[in-house]
Amino acid sequence: MDHLQEKTLSRKHIYSGKIIDLYVEDVELPNGKTSKREIIKHPGAVAVIAVNDEGKIIMVRQYRKALERALVEIPAGKLEKGEKPLNTAKRELEEETGYTCQNLTHIISFYTSPGFADELVHLYMAEGLEKMNEESCLDEDEFVEVLEVTLEQANKMIEQKEIFDAKTAYAVQYLTLKMAE
Amino acid sequence: MDHLQEKTLSRKHIYSGKIIDLYVEDVELPNGKTSKREIIKHPGAVAVIAVNDEGKIIMVRQYRKALERALVEIPAGKLEKGEKPLNTAKRELEEETGYTCQNLTHIISFYTSPGFADELVHLYMAEGLEKMNEESCLDEDEFVEVLEVTLEQANKMIEQKEIFDAKTAYAVQYLTLKMAE
16 A cells, blocks of 8 residues: 555545536545545546648637636547547547548646546547548537647747647647657 | 637536535527536646756655545645745745755746636746755645656656656656757
């Protein structure tokens, strides 16, 4: 057993939603004292780094109700029940941007907010992009604007605080490092 | 008004905790349809990239109850009420690692989980590190192990999936890019 482990003494289920569940746990700390932990359970998500033939990064601008504003992000979406992350990545890229891809390579998976949530984001690199002819079939309650930006523009957008989403900032750094290789 | 905006029709307060609050909103979408949004309110947090005189990155290993496992992360912590992010960064670095620093420079602020939470993480670079003589005074319910790793080791830890925390992966990329300049 990990000597840092916190033992669950009791667990209260507060809420089950469409995307997240909330639990509150009483835990025993390594020193024997007790504390409370607020825990969000999330199904996990994917995000996709997609660069088209012109070398432009595909991004989407969408309203984020939690922030009460729109954010520019790389295409992303949560895992549906039983869905494999690779399939979610393919689906979200198509639904949000209207691009299909020939290849998806796993780059990294990371927890976004380990202090209170178990959301794990799987990041993929899409290659062999092709614009679909038909209109992209967005989710009924999803409204996005597609942006295509160069890496230089993306880095400038970070500097100028037009991008401040963790996975997107990571993706821009990833591509910048790849270019420097 | 942003044409992507979602209008709040009603807002239900579900839970107020030590760290997070949960709301559920009925919203009107741009097409006039309605949907539900589950929203976590969080006070925001800081994270610190700290490299000591030996060129080693200071990291901490701590148990994350939401994941039921320990994670290796850069020092981080949430903002206390009314606390300026710069002061939180200084405090968390001292409390978690036992290092003081002469300078803290803001690198980037990013949202970690914009799909359901408003947590904004402010990332700082600490310079002029000095190990404090006294024992670091950890929060009563915080138990961490301090690790000091080279950039090469940190990159290897990411490859080998020993680090999979978003802000920490970002920090390692940031330092790698800085070295390549």
